Amino acid sequence: MAHNLNFNERTQEYSFFSVKQPAWHSLGQVVQDYPTSREAIAFAGLDYQVVKAPLFAKTAEAGVDFAVPDQYATLRTDTNAVFGVVGKDYQIVQNSDAFAFFDAIVGGGDGILYETAGAIGQGERIFITAKLPGYIRVGNGDDVTEKYIFLTTSHDGSGSITAAFTPIRIVCQNTLNAAMRSMSNVVRIRHTAGAKERLEQAHRVMGLADTLGVQLENVFNQWAKVRIEDKEVKKLIQLALCPNTETYNLLKKGAEAELSSVFKNACDAAFGYAMASEAQQLPTTKGTVFGAYNAVTGYYQNVRNFKSDTDKMKSLYLGGKGQARAQKAFDLCTAFAKSGAAALHLN
Structure with a gap:
């Protein structure tokens, strides 16, 4: 990487x-x-410090510099690296x-x-x-x-x-x-x-960390007590990693042979992590909904290959696929803990 x-x-x-x-x-x-x-x-x-520097343009004919109104370059002062162009209201x-x-x-x-x-x-x-x-x-x-x-x-x-x-x-x-x-x-x-x-x-808003931390602790402890079969873990992984409507419809039809190899390989890798990782063999995770959730998060954190650490960070923390799939898995696990296998039925 x-x-x-x-x-x-x-x-x-x-x-x-x-x-x-x-x-x-x-x-x-x-x-x-x-x-x-x-x-x-x-x-x-x-x-290092970053400043807003006036932006200038030069006409090809006259060769005269003139300031671009309400546009600035952001500039790193120790290296003079120009980062981008921003407007007058950018702080x-x-x-x-x-x-x-x-x-x-x-x-x-x-x-x-x-x-x-x-x-x-x-x-x-x-x-x-x-x-x-x-x-x-x-x-x-x-x-x-x-x-x-x-x-x-x-x-x-x-x-x-x-x-x-x-x-x-x-x-x-x-x-x-x-x-x-x-x-x-x-x-x-x-x-x-x-x-x-x-x-x-x-x-003040980040006081949510305390509130959300307590709520998640309650949720995870509940999930650690809810049993889930291996075939249901596999279905949950497929739904969590499902990238589009076309794939969903193939899953709904049971046409797994028509699924893309990229999708099938990802699901197999996540399921393999669910079954084989040491972290998945603990009393809290082995055969539990908490373990099913960790199968998806663990796949993106510990199994999936990313082109760079920056890409991994974007995926996990900046609204990328890893974060979106983790949220989908969280929602599916919430539904399963409430309704059982019915939560994984395709409509």
Whole structure:
């Protein structure tokens, strides 16, 4: 798998850090202790500023520069890398502001632990993962899921500031990235006037992490008690990974021979993970609905190949297929826990 981490030619270092365990092809810095926000910014090579610079055009005939009205280039000041073109209302949120968002959640101090951070491309997109206090415990308490917030923002005008509650199951590092029907797990903030102020206030909205964490713990413990047969796990995987109406109709007709090899291979790999992974042999997962859910999330986290770490991050955290399929699996498991095998019947 390739990577797309920023390499700073000036410092000759990759813009990434992780705590204790190397990640992203073992590039960047590995530190042994959880850093403060100020230390994390330096370790990850995110201590640069971005500015809006006037945009100029030159006429071919006269060769005269003139300013383009209400259009600006976003510029990284330490390398002079130009990230993109934005309008007059676009407000830059500096990298330090993103860490200030996390510090504000728990009022600073030792409550939040910065685990990874980095920059992609020329530094136009940054990401941060931070661990929150407390755990989600399933079964007798040995099956533990840690609570994280993942934040990403771009400096090229290509997207909003996104902060998402992302629990990660320790035993297999599965990202259990799903939302309840009544509650989102994501906060999005546009880069317009007042974005910095809204970012500073977003920690109030992220109180959902506590509420959603409690709700998910109750749901997962319920699922760990609901039995599901192997053939039903296979059907749930097929429905969760189903990419389009055509595939759904083939499943409905029972015409599995006509399914694409790509789809069948993905389903087989996910089912193989469900049956063989050590993380799927625990009392909480073996033959349970909780295990069926982890079969889908574990496939995207631990089995499926991605072209790059950036593609994997987009799939799991930024509204890509992995996140969408995990949500579909979550909804199917919710229905199965309530209605049994009838929830998997094709209409």
